[in-house]
Amino acid sequence: MAPTKKPFWADQAFVTLATNDNYAKGAMVLGQSLRNHSTTRKLVALIGPHVAEDALHSVFDEVVMVDVMDSCDAANLALMKRPDLGVTITKLHCWTLLQYSKCVFMDADTLVLSNIDELFEREELSAAPDPGWPDCFNSGVFVFRPSKETHEELLKFCTEKGSFDGGDQGVLNSYFNTWATADISKHLPFIYNLSSIAIYSYLPAFKQYGHDAKVVHFLGKVKPWNYSYDAQRGEVKGHSASPDPCQMHPNYLLQWWQLYAASVLPLLQKAYGDGERHEDAREQPRFPPPPSLRLSSAERKQRWEAGQIDYLGDDSFTNIEQKLNSFLK
Known part of the structure; x- marks a missing residue:
């Protein structure tokens, strides 16, 4: 008897965001990891106007160009020493995907380790606690329902009240301000948004529960694509800003690069050729921006x-x- 094929849900989607070409690489690894674990939902990538999109179409069902928004909140961003996070407000565009009834947003610096389609059984706004302040949710993975009204209210909220951290996480926690207390079913288990920061801050818990992890989130300034990979040796090479890969947990970092080398790099080479390589031929080629965007x-x-x-x-x-x-x- 043939195995029963899982139904495909055309009105539900995993959504991610890439505001530059480096995050587009991460988005492709994320999308490929979802496909490798047999998701039955569509994959959607929101991209900024300067992102080369040709290769993204090889992984995502839909690639949507959006305007890049910025919180312009230099003071709070400076507190976190992350001036780059201001443009994460662009994430709010995900509520405009009205062709879908329910979505799961995932940051481009996440990696899926097993099938997570069960997240669509949750309601808006479901998310996992942030390791830095557990009464706030981390906005790297969350369940939401696209809505014109919600999108307009979020933009109005940004205009009138801003973000307490200068990024999307501050806005979303202030807007969905009952997450911590109202409904425990909207608290996703931490295994759906396991951060490398938490691994080393509470190593015994990681040793106890880490084998159940379903999503790894590479939080922090240095991302997997900032490292390089020696394909011949199967080794990740350190980054100048963070020479010790163990800060990101070496097993997960290696998995990211193995998936990139096996599935994403060939798509990039097919789309853009080998003309824009780094000096080390074993490292990844860059996304070359389209000529019109140079x-x-x-x-x-x-x-x-x-x-x-x-x-x-x-x-x-x-x-x-x-x-x-x-x-x-």
Whole structure:
């Protein structure tokens, strides 16, 4: 007797966001990990206007370009030492996906370890506790229902009250402010959003429960794609900003790179060729921006002065710091 095929839910989707090409790599790894674990839901990627999208179509059912929004909250972002998080407000566009009845949002720096379609049995807003402040939920993984009204209310909330941390997590926790106390069924188990930060802050719990993890979240400034990978040796090579891969838990970091090398890298090479490689041929090629989106210095300056700043791309703190160091030398 043939095994029963799981039904495909065309009106439900996993959704992620990429505001630059590095996060697009992460999104492709996330999407491929969902497919490898036989999800029965559609995959949707929201992307900023400067993201090369050709390869994304190989993994996602739908690629939607959205405007990049920014909280412009330098003070609170400075408290977290993460000026790049302001554009995460763009995540609020996920409520505009009205063609879907229910969705699960997942940050592009997450990796799925097993099938998680059961998350669609939860209601809005279901999420796991944040390891830094457990009475807040972490907005890296959450269940929601697209709604024009909710989207408009969230934008109005941002305008009137802002975000207590300068990013989407502060906005969403303030808007869905009964999450901590109202309905325990909306508290996702931590295994659906296991952060590397929590692994080392409570190692005994990780040893006890870590084998049940379903989603790993690579929280922090340094991401998996900031490292490099020696495919011949099957080893992850350290990053200059964080030379010890163990800060990210080596097993999960290796799984990310193995999936990238086996499934995502061939798609990138097919879409963009090998012309934009790093000096080390064993490392990953960059997403080359489409020719129409390559900005001249004058155009970048004009965008900066107009407040159109690519915090996660060319205008990231890291790139600015490198430019200043070069100038000072």
